[in-house]
Amino acid sequence: MAAKKEVVNPKAIIHKRFGDKAHYNIEEIQEYSSNGCPGLAIAQKGPCLYRCCLQLPDFSVVSEIFKRKKDAMQNAAEKALEKLSDPPVEDPSDQLVARLSYLFSDEFYATCHPLSGHFRAALHREDPLNGFVPVSIMPFYDSKISNLCKSIKPEVELKPLDVTSIIMEASGRLSDIVFASKEHFSLKRLSPYPLDVLQSVEVSCEPETYVKVIRVPYMVDESVDSLTLDVSSNKYYMDAIARELGVKDASRVLLSRGIGKASSETRLYFCSPKSYQLDLLSENEINEGSQDGENLNTRASYLCGQDIYGDAILATIGYLWKSFDLFHEDVSSRTYYRLLLNKVPMGIYKLSREAIFAAQLPPKFGTRSNWRGMFPRDILSAFCRQHHLPEPVFSNTTTAKNSPGSEESFKSEVKIFSKDRNLIFHCFPKESYKKQNDAIQHTSLKVLSWLNDYLMKVNTDGEMINGNGGDLVFYPKHISKELMGQIKSNCGRLLGFDDGNRDMVCEYRIEGAESEITAMSGCLVCVSYCVWLVSGEEREVVEKNEEFEFELGSEAVIPDLETVVGQMSVGQSVCFRTGFPSRELILAANGDFERILVLLSSGNCHLEYSTTLLRVTEPLEDRMEKALFSPSLSKQRVQYAVQHIKQSCATFLVDFGCGSGSLLDSLLDYPTSLERIIGVDISIKALARAAKTLHSKLSNNCTTLVKSSMIKSALLLDGSITTFDSRLYGCDIGTCLEVIEHMSEDQATLFGHVVLSSFFPKILIVSTPNYEYNVILQKSTPQSQEEEEDKNPTKPCKFRNFDHKFEWTRDQFQDWALELSRKHNYGVEFSGVGGVEGVEPGFASQIAVFRRGFDLPEGGDLKDVPYNVVWDWSTNE
Template sequence: METGGAGRKTVLTPKAVIHQKFGSKACYTIEEVHEPPQNGCPGLAIAQKGACLFRCNLELPDVSVVSGTFKRKRDAEQSAAELAIEKLGIHTRTNDLTSEEACDELVARINYLFSNEFLSALHPLSGHFRDAMQREGDCHCLVPISVIFAYDARICNLSKWIDPHMESNPYLVIPCILRAAAKLSESLSAPKGQLSLQRKNPYPSEVIASSVIEPSLSSKRSLIEVVHIPHFLDKPVESITLDLSPTGYYLDLIAKQLGLCDAAKVFISRPVGRASSETRLYFAASETFLSDLPSDLLDFKEALHFREPLNARATYLCGQDIYGDAILANIGYTWKSKDLSYENIGLQSYYRMLINKTPSGIYKLSREAMVTAQLPSMFTTKANWRGAFPRDVLCTFCRQQRLSEPIISSVGVIPSSSKSSDKQNLQVTDSKAVQEHANGGTIAENNGQVVESEDTFRCEVRIYSKNQELVLECSPKDTFKKQFDSIQNVSLKVLLWLDIYFKDLNVSLERLTSYADALSIQFNSQRFFQELASYRSFHSGLNSEVQEEISHKSKDLKFLCTYLGYGDSSLNIHGSDSGISPSNGSLVCISYNVSLKAEGVEVRETIEKNDDYEFEIGSGCVIPCLEAIVQQMSLGQSAYFCAELVPREFILAATLNSARILHLLDSSACCLEYSCTLIRVTEPLEARMEQALFSPPLSKQRVEFAVKYIKESHACTLVDFGCGSGSLLDSLLNYQTSLEKIVGVDISQKSLSRAAKILHSKLSTEPNNHVPRTPIKSAVLYDGSITDFDPRLCEFDIATCLEVIEHMEEDQAYLFGNLVLSSFCPKLLVVSTPNYEYNVILQGSNLSSQEGDPDDKTQLQSCKFRNHDHKFEWTREQFNHWARDLATRHNYSVEFSGVGGLGHMEPGYASQIAIFRRSETRRVHPIGDKAESAYRYQVIWEWNSRNK
């Protein structure tokens, strides 16, 4: 792994700088400006227009600017962004200042701040100068140095040029500003023992008069909710209220809460949370620092050691070293008004800021589902994704952890002109060709040949520290047809790996490395742990105590975990079965309510509720038990169940009633009680496009095809390999057949749970006009891989494997075929799989009424296969080759058929089917080991007619 810095710094446009700091809160409005016509024709009855120019109005949370007029809209937007950057004092110079130049500019800036014109200016800092004039006694006209650094972006940036360590340590700023102020001794003074500056000459009366705020505008007392964060981890974080008078200085009030007599001793952190937020931490200056403030900055850095304990929680929140207690508040002055602005900050806000520094927490916040949502395990399609995209989550994470923006590079992979019958040969193009393709180019030159633009992409991501030291890189080999999908997938891999660390700080380096290898990630362990040191410090003493407490209080409660078997007593599903149920890949919509259920307390406390919550089944974007239950429900049904507690920071981030929730968590054994209703099911894309073109749908046609062969063969036993949610087994119960025993095998316990519910309901129902009498005597569902051997499935009359093998790697499909025909040895085997050649017809079908990717003409035009989970799709030639090879090798005959379309016309059937028949002359070898030790499958559900 490389350890050097990034090759070169990316020069950001003004608009990109604004987006980096404000995101979607930056609002650009374009206005057309028509110039008077030049060289017009006098007396012409037709209205004459001059040139059309554009002006841009940029609205930010605290400031608005208007650009000049430009011929192009983009130039007007960039101009407005540049004006905003200049007004906000954001530093964007690409050439580094020398230390001497930075010191000179710092002196000039301080001189301007104490000038007459600045007092009446609309600036976040000018309000503090006006408040200083209202202070009485020895503090009259004294401006705390801490506010100068905190609220003037130019001072902050210049200080960082002088010494980069000042950004994370505000104690280094004080002597720096004092040295600059000393050069202005004729106009400024710094009283001894005071961390403040003041003018030697008072402001002129006319300047004071123009700066005074009318009393009527601020005549009421203000009650401001803030959060008190003790430095001891065993003391709870509490919400308190500040009572601010109309003429009072809010920093004096905060100083009093911290046990200080002077606001100058209150230090202020940089903004916490969003870049546009004015939420900051206020904390007391160290007594060690105040007792001996050296004049020499270098000596001071060497002597900077504090006796006070580090506040791990506050330090983690803002990324600056904070000692002693701290207060979290959103209060201050803005660019738009001279009035004091504030927002109440309660415990919910505090915990939301905490979880916003973790990958999973950022995603939860984007979905407003702190308890129910979790970081998805896979990115399928843009149309099905809900919440912040992985790349946006990764960028937010890097900003929150004070890392550089992630560098994501896309590498185009263009198929060569020659293709084998089995696989495409892929060639990585050079950067120029990649750029052409990324910009929509239609051809790329490769070894002197022109290749059609049918490119795929793979992406790499690198994350650097603020000092441009490489922390980690992810370079997977996965390729995607769409560049967007490639970017999101590589970002998600990094997030999933980071989330492993944030969920378990005790994970060993060996396991972390193993996870990284599996996700194609390389990382510098020393730098990685160094960059996230504050998180480890914060959680080392807190998490173990809290989790141990939760575990102890919940150990006697019975609740649902990650898997729900049929008949679980803690699950109640109400409502009639509509027959419409979600499957893997379905987009479902639920309404749900989550309450905290405490032992011995009848009243439930609602934590989280949502009346319209969408998510994709199988993507892992909600807690496992909820997804498992939704898969067992049908449209319109409601479910009630209990689940284990999530970490308490997520619970407290979800609720406004923090005091009551904390009381229950601290005093009782608790669990989460869910109630949810399935209100909408959108089938997977593959099913939707098949239904749009075929009637009845292909899925039903495949079942009817299998039933035909079951009846013809007079089969008594059937095994369905890859049975999923039991759709085939369920459908078979609607037909009169000779089957007496049916068996299903699948690797998904969630799907098997759904299948068990359906089969149990039908088999246990007395026959009537809707449910025919069935000769079935037994039914079994097994959990296991169809590439593993289990002697209990040998010598069945018929075996089916419908639309399953394409979800495996090709070598696994060969392994399955060999295992079934050589070891399981059914008399008849029916295998179906999509015909890749038919996709061109499916892609041309009219799906305008279906939901798709809004950025595409149709979603199908960008799909390589019918389903994102397909590992391959074979042409007729490839499928025939696979089937004939297996049949010849294992003494089976094989014939080919299909459903959907016409087999004798191009491009054949939509679903191609192979029917293997065991040769009558073949000798079936007896199974050598039928002992239970040879059983590889686990029985999930079993039904017998005798125990009906």
């Protein structure tokens, strides 16, 4: 009689693969009966039905409706298996054995796999360890080993030390291939590798190779110090680390996960604790060769987000894909303190600005053009990655238009989950914004500000559980020890962000003659600064910045700097002194590390700042426009361009003088026919900001189900718009909005000639301020430019922006445009935005639309490409 075949149902398969990570949520659905009367107001209650939501680590599915809970759960599991498309058919224990067999084969030894480098290096170890590969390194350098161990025992994700026993047990089934040493927690191939295989992978490396690493003592009162390791090609670098940790061989050394970037080889190495060794070694052997590793290293644990015991070595070293050589980089003390700084939102922002002493994470998100550094959403994502949490989940809602003339608005919520999908944070602000991205950024900043308050205060009470006026909920019970166990005990004390530990400005003196351009709240200011660490008569530069921009009044810098800059005019300098911040903050900055240590050891230190106000971008124009126009002039100009794009069915647009990409960014919010966009500017910094903004929006748009634009390619170029580049030739529509007034009048005319005689756009839209409209904006009678220059040649004209080189009247602008159109056979029409046509003094922004009246001639030399590519994006990315 044949044996009865075991029936494996979908739910059992899901459990085998995901274990406790699979969560079944049953929803009761009440069925109602109206007794055949559709209009019956009070329905009779029917039988209960059930629907099941199955939540897996990467996705969730919802079942059909069933009368039994069991059927609903099975249906959800069945749907999940269909979505996975590759349900497990082989026992993970068998797969692990097969994987180990492959790892000790001739074929694997000759590959450029990170783990194969350890196999080759093990052959250089001295007897009796020759050929032995420590089990502890295997799951870190082979993802298949790691994933199979998690499938066999899901809890190893929280207890990584258990992986060793799983691998050792699996190796017991390969006794004819592998020798497993319980004493050394290592595996060794029984048969020697063939000579031809050994010769084929000879590593070319200098005889003597050294790398700098950092020791992080478990005793908090001991400082980290620098060491040098011998990692020469005829040795095994893990043994060198073991010697520094005071244990006899690499089998006693454990590794942390990578620190920093996902692909980083920067890790912490530490001695295995006694509790880890007891299962495999006798008590005598432990006491003989191991240090007491039961002491939790709080600093190292905080740095990598997992428990580290005893002293630890921070090193950047390992074997990489596609290389037989050992990869290594020096790790300095400055690197260590920057990694520490990068664990909190404030630190992430400071490092993104390369201004550890000057920058502060602003409490509010202002305009995108005035925000500097990483955007709040990016900082929040970086924070989650640093603490090994899933990416934050945003959900956006749209408020419908209440009337034909009103605009829709957006709200954004964000949720942060733990690794096992439990909710940690839920932020649901009540405020709405005109742009979806603004809603996302404001919500992200709310969470970041709350996190800073919570993490920087070691003794936070229960009042911080709910924050931001009831629009944020925090669930501390869902935060694992990996995230919060050491954060609160390290942030405030080690990073020293609390303003309470700094003195206010002791004194300052402003030097230099006053100019007419002064900084005021809302201005975008640019300063140069230098920070010295001072002890008595000795001083050392710890940070300097030649050009540092921030919006005055936004609290984007330390209060001391904002106070003094607010009293300066362009060209003036100031010196001021502050109290002593945390030692760790100083060591994370630039400067001569050894020299700084000498000054710190002398005691009685303080910081001294020297700053010069380089320029001020007055927000006068924006403030006036917002006060008088709704929507703003800038938005009206975008809408004007969108209208012409739609009418002409343009697919190729070039923005001449794109700056930080505000027009291109705004255009992506509208449905148009555009498929290709190019921006050109002479400012590398502005183009870099534009690239960051556009890349985020275009990349996110490609991943959404409903795309808001049809853009297939985008290009940002560094070059002068008065120089021809063939990549811009023959565009459907060119825009040059509020640009020419920043050039000299001769350069503006040259631009007009070049664009119409060489680029040949089908349509060219040029806008510039109407000088005559300033009487309304500034509520004063404008004098002619000639009269102002005669009165005081050195005094700048009363333009809308101090950076404007000229502002034309309507007659001046029309004369300029008509001359260009006649010379280059283009038609031209005049219009504008802001104001009413035919009513004095005209439009606030006057616009000329040039239209090509002839067929596009053959292009010039396609190799004529003087512009430099700053950013190139396509839908193939």
